[in-house]
Amino acid sequence: IIRGAGGGGLxxxxxxxxxxxxxxxxQLSFDVDNGLPLTFWPLRKDDVVRASADLHMIKFSTATMCPQSDVWEVAHxxxxxxxxxxxxxxxxxxDxxxxxxxDMSTSLSTYKFxxxxxxxxxxxxxxLIENGIRYLGVRIVLDPHLVVFKKAEACQNRKVTSHHEIY
Structure with missing residues (x-):
């Protein structure tokens, strides 16, 4: 979430x-809306989510009415x-x-997916805006959607690190 950037959480x-x-x-329309919590799993089994490293999965940490998983994938x-x-x-x-x-000239640590x-x-x-909904899209946009991570309530303490830092 970047305040004043035109939208909130996911x-x-x-x-x-x-x-x-x-x-x-x-993305939610208002920057004061935090959105739903996400969970990230690294592809490597070191239990640390590192910037620029492949992710095993990204999923929402919430129940839905759909029988499908809430793990991210791309639909064409x-x-x-x-x-x-x-x-x-x-x-x-x-995939x-x-x-x-x-890198953005701001005091916030910004990331992109x-x-x-x-x-x-x-x-x-x-x-990608369709019918007033701010969908996350791939390849159809040139500008990345920038995010600032915020620890979700009642979650494990996991940290995003640069690929060259060692934890």
Missing amino acids: TLVENLNGSICPLDVA YNNSVTIVTTGGAGGSIV RFRIQKH VHCVGRRACDNVGI
């Missing part, structure tokens, strides 16, 4: 094709629209997300 919404399930990932609705949705399994070394440090497929370059995860 949430789950009806998917872009109009079905209720699986749920798509979207058509050739030009690629949305972050739920229903994934995680653990893929071919994965990363958290990368983003990227989506990586195979060995090609990773694409920024940004905002």
Whole structure:
């Protein structure tokens, strides 16, 4: 969440094709809305989420009405629209997300999500606005969606670190 940046935390919404399930990932409209808590698992088994390292999975830490998992994956609705949705399994070394440090002239530590497929370059995860909903999209936007992490209530203390720092 970056105050005054045009939106709040992340949430789950009806998917872009109009079905209720699986749920798509979207940003709340107001920067005072924290959104739903997320849990990150590193691909490596060292139990530390590091910036620029592959993630085993990203999932919402909340129950939903859908039978699908709340693990992030990418859905291709058509050739030009690629949305972050739920229903994934995680653990893929071919199709994965990363958290990368983003340099921005501010006192906040800002990060961005990227989506990586195979060995090609990773694409920024940004905002796609459809019918007033701020969906997380991939490849359809050039500007990354910048985030500032906030510890969720009643969660384990995990830390995002740079890939060159040792913990």
